[in-house]
Amino acid sequence: MMDLSRLWNANVPWLYHALTLSSVPFLLSGDDIRTFSVFYIILTISFDTEELLKALQHPSEPPLIPHPYLPFLGHVLGMFWHGARYWTIVNQRTQYPIFTLQTLNARTIGVISPQFAAPIQRASKSTSFYGMILEVTRRLVDFDEPSMKIIRWNLDNELGHHEGLMNEAHDSVTSVLSPGPMLNQMSTIQLEKFAELLNTIVCGSELLSMSLMDLVKRTFTTANAFTIYGPRNPFAVHPELVQKFWDYEAGMIAVMADIFPSITARKPWLARKAIIAALQEFIEKENYRSASPLIQQRVAITLKHGLTPEMAGRAELILLFGILGNAVPSTFWFLANVFSNAHLLEKIRKETRQAINGIGTNKVINVTRLKTACPLLVSTYRETLRLIGNLASVRLVTRTHNISAPGQPSYLLKKGSMVQIASGVIHTAESVWGPDAKTFNPTRFISSFTSSEQFSTEASASGSLEKTATQLPKSVPSAAYRAFGGGSVICPGRHFAQSEILGFVALCVNLFDISDQDGGTMHVPERDDSRIPLSVIKPVKEPHVLISRRKGEEKTVWRLEL
Numbered sequence: 339m340m341d342l343s344r345l346w347n348a349n350v351p352w353l354y355h356a357l358t359l360s361s362v363p364f365l366l367s368g369d370d371i372r373t374f375s376v377f378y379i380i381l382t383i384s385f386d387t388e389e390l391l392k393a394l395q396h397p398s399e400p401p402l403i404p405h406p407y408l409p410f411l412g413h414v415l416g417m418f419w420h421g422a423r424y425w426t427i428v429n430q431r432t433q434y435p436i437f438t439l440q441t442l443n444a445r446t447i448g449v450i451s452p453q454f455a456a457p458i459q460r461a462s463k464s465t466s467f468y469g470m471i472l473e474v475t476r477r478l479v480d481f482d483e484p485s486m487k488i489i490r491w492n493l494d495n496e497l498g499h500h501e502g503l504m505n506e507a508h509d510s511v512t513s514v515l516s517p518g519p520m521l522n523q524m525s526t527i528q529l530e531k532f533a534e535l536l537n538t539i540v541c542g543s544e545l546l547s548m549s550l551m552d553l554v555k556r557t558f559t560t561a562n563a564f565t566i567y568g569p570r571n572p573f574a575v576h577p578e579l580v581q582k583f584w585d586y587e588a589g590m591i592a593v594m595a596d597i598f599p600s601i602t603a604r605k606p607w608l609a610r611k612a613i614i615a616a617l618q619e620f621i622e623k624e625n626y627r628s629a630s631p632l633i634q635q636r637v638a639i640t641l642k643h644g645l646t647p648e649m650a651g652r653a654e655l656i657l658l659f660g661i662l663g664n665a666v667p668s669t670f671w672f673l674a675n676v677f678s679n680a681h682l683l684e685k686i687r688k689e690t691r692q693a694i695n696g697i698g699t700n701k702v703i704n705v706t707r708l709k710t711a712c713p714l715l716v717s718t719y720r721e722t723l724r725l726i727g728n729l730a731s732v733r734l735v736t737r738t739h740n741i742s743a744p745g746q747p748s749y750l751l752k753k754g755s756m757v758q759i760a761s762g763v764i765h766t767a768e769s770v771w772g773p774d775a776k777t778f779n780p781t782r783f784i785s786s787f788t789s790s791e792q793f794s795t796e797a798s799a800s801g802s803l804e805k806t807a808t809q810l811p812k813s814v815p816s817a818a819y820r821a822f823g824g825g826s827v828i829c830p831g832r833h834f835a836q837s838e839i840l841g842f843v844a845l846c847v848n849l850f851d852i853s854d855q856d857g858g859t860m861h862v863p864e865r866d867d868s869r870i871p872l873s874v875i876k877p878v879k880e881p882h883v884l885i886s887r888r889k890g891e892e893k894t895v896w897r898l899e900l
């Protein structure tokens with residue numbers, strides 16, 4: 339129950355308002371009273387909104403940030419106008435580690451401190467990831483209402499058990515993509531496919547002029563579709579869908595806005611229609627039976643819960659976004675960061691030699707060795723993701739609860755509030771990463787001292803410690819590295835992504851020279867951080883580059899192995 343005394347004690351001139359309104363009947367008459375009263379109430383609400391909202395808040399809730407310009411609409415407009423940058427703007431103005439933004443009819447809790455991100459992502463029983471993304475998911479693939487009913491059923495284990503489409507699909511994806519034989523099998527196929535595609539893209543002394551992003555899009559889409567969806571995947575059956583998938587990706591916000599999309603966003607809308615038809619065919623013709631265990635299990639789950647083949651096909655479009663949506667732009671930035679810096683390129687070429695076997699014109703890169711013996715490559719990967727990873731971790735509060743962090747007051751998170759952990763702000767906070775937080779430092783994740791779960795530290799022959807890539811630089815809390823989110827819904831594809839991206843980049847570095855259109859060193863393009871992010875940051879403009887085989891590599895046939 340709301341405490342009415344808080345409203346009375348608000349910094350609102352109640353007495354003045356009461357006197358004004360009660361004197362109106364003596365000063366005005368008829369319609370004038372009504373008109374004056376309406377205007378007076380609108381103006382009063384506008385001037386006093388912030389005080390009233392503050393009064394309506396529980397004193398332990400995160401502090402309320404006043405609306406810029408327009409009550410109720412100010413923050414919504416700010417988010418649309420500035421995209422992910424809006425968190426930085428609010429943070430610069432307020433410096434609160436956690437705060438509340440009142441939007442039209444909801445409260446968004448912004449979190450810009452890893453200290454509070456950690457307890458929020460731990461509180462998975464009081465928050466829901468799916469509760470937040472359900473509407474986006476529906477719009478992304480245009481699920482019908484009967485399918486949404488199936489998807490919503492027991493979404494957050496509210497029935498006291500773990501059955502339900504979303505829970506079972508989540509467990510299945512997480513288990514197949516966890517380190518183990520199934521993941522290794524998928525990574526092996528994927529790496530072999532990459533090598534097959536890259537070996538033939540530029541031959542002998544050819545010079546290829548193309549968009550660097552397109553190179554990554556085409557190779558990743560074809561290879562991932564083959565590895566995960568099998569030899570009879572929709573992109574193999576209908577090769578024109580590779581381009582259509584990215585046409586949809588480029589315009590999906592306009593399609594999801596759902597304002598006559600067949601007219602206002604025709605190209606991406608038609609692209610989605612074509613992909614959905616092919617995915618439906620993939621299910622109806624049972625082509626998924628020759629796909630990876632990941633897809634065989636997923637399709638079995640969606641059909642078991644009653645989704646029609648058409649809707650089960652649409653569900654796969656969501657996973658395709660998970661598989662490709664972040665991995666492709668991440669690989670693009672990784673390549674751009676390396677090929678734009680001659681010194682770094684040279685060092686990575688030298689370092690990756692330790693993972694190359696083979697003689698003459700047959701060479702093999704071992705990706706497991708890349709992870710353990712090439713700290714600069716691994717560190718550059720992690721640093722690239724740090725600077726482009728600004729996807730907020732979103733959660734819906736399903737149970738009112740308190741969160742606390744060492745040395746900070748505890749805060750009340752009320753049921754129904756939406757939480758957004760602003761990864762972009764945390765990734766570039768000097769208080770977390772040091773004074774060079776905003777700049778690219780490829781050696782940031784290298785340490786001579788630390789051993790980590792993933793990359794072991796070995797003593798070198800001389801007795802001193804070898805350099806190793808660390809999960810995190812010293813003193814950076816784990817919740818501060820958010821490229822893959824965190825908590826119970828941390829990206830299950832992160833191990834697969836690491837193998838494919840390190841392998842792909844190591845092969846490009848050893849096989850190709852990549853330069854600007856005029857033959858000079860390529861530049862890192864400008865980042866487009868003003869969009870509403872549905873994936874990592876994209877470039878404002880996708881640069882065209884010249885790609886050729888390195889001197890001496892004209893005839894080499896490369897392989898990638900795990």
Ligand code: HEM
Nearest residue numbers: 660661664665668731821822823824827828829830831835
């Ligand atoms: C560099 C590449 C990638 C990045 C940066 C990335 C990032 C993310 C992020 C930030 C989330 C949301 C987590 C949260 O809110 O806490 C996520 C979820 C997810 N990712 Fe990734 N991802 C990548 C690659 C992949 C790949 C290759 C796959 C599949 C093979 C994948 C599958 C998924 C799935 C299925 C989810 C939803 C998790 C769930 O439903 O619980 N991701 N990813």
